Amino acid sequence: MTRWSIAMTAAGVVVGAALFAQPAADGRCFELRTYTVTPGKMDILNRRFEDHSIRLFRKHGIDVIAFWTPADRPNTLVYMLAHKSCEAAPSGWKAFFDDPEWIAARDASEKDGPLVSKVEKTFMRPTSYSPLK
Helix, strand or coil: CEECCEEEECCEEEECCCCCCCCCCCCCEEEEEEEEECCCCHHHHHHHHHHHHHHHHHHCCCEEEEEECCCCCCCEEEEEEEECCCCCHHHHHHHHHHCHHHHHHHHHHCCCCCCEEEEEEEEECCCCCCCCC
């Protein structure tokens, strides 16, 4: 598992460099992301994913696995993505964040303030016995 740092700034999202302690492995690397959503902004965030983010993830080689809203945490969105490898994740994210369509969608959706106050993410490699690889 590899953890990354992420900072939300007025100019957007800055992804910290990741150091991968494990050697490159065959197969996908999964990324679990948990967003603490600004109160009253969940509908706007969901529309941004539906209308823009999912398609742009795919455009930049990031596979969408699933999205969840925890029953006991109403201002939380959890989702899972997959990358070709953990080493490929930074370039996929850079391409996504640099995409002019993403920048326009983010800016339009956040005209009244940020949608997310906290982002947590964990990168994971499947075990040999995992049914999802």
